[in-house]
Amino acid sequence: MTQIARTRDRSTPERRLQAERLLGAAALREAQALRFRVFSAEFDAKLQGAELGLDMDDYDGHCAHIGVRDLSSGRLVATTRLLDHHAARGLGGYYSEEEFRLDGLEGLEGAVLEIGRTCVDPAYRNGGTIAVLWSELAEVLNEGNYRYLMGCASIPMQDGGIQAEAIMQRLRERYLCTEHLRAQPRTPLPALDLPGNVIAELPPLLKAYMRLGAKICGEPCWDPDFQVADVFILLKRDELCPRYARHFKAAV
Template sequence: MTQTALTAARRPERQLRAERLIGPAAVQQAQALRYRVFSAEFNASLSGADKGLDTDDFDAWCLHIGVRDLATGELVATTRLLDHRAAGHMGRFYSEGEFHLHGLSHLQGPILEIGRTCVAAEYRNGGTIAVLWSELAEVLNEGNYSYLMGCASICMQDGGLQAEAIMRRLRERYLCNQNLRAEPRNPLPALDVPANLIAEMPPLLKAYMRLGAKICGEPCWDREFQVADVFILLKRAELCPRYARHFKAAV
């Protein structure tokens, strides 16, 4: 057995638990994790940065969920959820700040928006995402939401080469604007990218596609976060059966 295998064998299996982050202290932990991930990896310009937090006005209206490492007590993953009722109080969904969502009012059934998803780098694997997904599943089922929507990000620090290479694949396999068409308020600049350029799809975006989500148009350039945001829509009734177990959902 190699030294690497021995080290892996001795490493205790992590005990992760999904939870709903209730109360100011718990939400602040989520905001601190978001700040660490977004500022370090994207060099994002964040509100609340002087306090080491990522904050905005939507936080107060969202349900925040997360994953905690029971051995350390550390919050290692988080996302926030905004439903149609809370969006009504805010005057819009968060995504509408980046996209004109044509057809949104015609979607049949309640809608849940997911956003600000992040995972600590050392926990970025399928197991952590599955634990987070399990709590998301509980929320979806409790609210009987018909649609899950939101944005998944692609880094733009290379000037957009990765984003364009990934979008080529997404347009071929996952583009669908039958239910909703997302028109970016700030489209990506046109790039002449070699046809043979290949880029790895970000884990979160890949996870959405595996679940059965579709992209609804071209991405929006979010200059504050230095990312290209792709709008995704997942119809709960069309959840991919192979991955439905992650959502504890009957399809």
Template sequence: MQPDEASRHGRPGASGGLSVAFATSEAEREACYRLRYRVFVEEMGARIPAGHAGLERDGFDPHCHHLMVRDADGLVVACTRVLTDTQARLTGGFYSEQEFDLAGIRELPGRVMEIGRTCVDPGWRRGGTIAALWAGLARFMADNRFGYLIGCASIPMGDGGATARAISDHLNHCHPAPADRRVRPRRPLPPLVGERAGVSPRLPPLLKAYMRLGATVAGEPCWDPAFGCADLFILLESADLQARYLRHFVERRRGAEVRPVGAHIAA
């Protein structure tokens, strides 16, 4: 990777026993890949190529900045990766372009960054951890003057897709992106198996965090058979993030207990 924005501030901040930092060594990046393996492969059942030895990674990772949330002992409990518009041009596009036609997104004014592979250790799935992760992202966006954040938010398909469709319908109705910023999935969801009546559009925690920060949903989801999930394309403007972050997460984080008892922590 060429020297880029993250190298100018490798440590966005720390608070309440949780610290937020960009990985600056291969060992730190591998800690993120191990957490991703446990969450996406062992917990969610994602199918990845053989030979990765407990690491979940792909060809985009060498071009991304990897943001970590660590506990007081320095162990990675949450992570996400950031692909900037600069790096996307060098790699041939954003990861989400594999799943969506981004014609409208390519016309956005200003800088665009993409986040992906966001995951949180099961023992740390609480508001304080997600707030810490977004604190790092918010600072990165502000410091480097990104106008937009994009990404794919995943919804499990274990029930045949009923919940994914219910969530998609709800969010496209309540939080729609403008018409000129809508995207088209390259692989629509497969036909629904079973009944959908009575299915609640209950949002996964990370997707709920997107909505609280002012994100919009830019169309129908794409089916990701390798990860067994439906991916919704999320668009967030930096002006909304700054205002809503302060309102929804900063106050909550001040009073959060950030060290759970008996939690499973990544090595």
């Protein structure tokens, strides 16, 4: 079911945002164009399809795509893609498995949904936009009766890894869990000695996952194409944080 919400913060007028399933070739290209604008500008990423102004790969055609649209302008302002266990089996694996060896994946009890390529237009990066996107994700989780949500969240590496190491120090202390699955990076980050007083903010998407109750399952992987450190996250549906579960109320 499509979700519509009104959002407002101090710096922007009221917006009417609508969550939707992105169906068909035109909608997919719209999502790929938004991904290209965000990833190329923020990470200077090397993207397949860049000559067309798109971010595209072989997984896109096998994924479901959802997004958030500003009804005033008609613009797509957020998107993510979803790969379920059936499609992953046909592909020979999940996208995350290109970066991590996922020990324990086959032993997870219940259906698994992988989330990836999530991005939000910089002008719309607030809790309201993410909540609208999450509401549509909740519908998908509910319809497919998925028990686990997994994927990668990125930390920029343009500073040589200082931010990534500072963030990982926090994540290891509070959010590391390998009980259900252990993610071993295929390309680990180089070791970096960091003073104890270095503090870094979690990227918005990674912070959103942690607030929902997600755990990280190991050390990050270096992604040279995107110039980021990817952290593997796993969210067990019945362990959603009650404070934020309202965004997933349809799936709980």
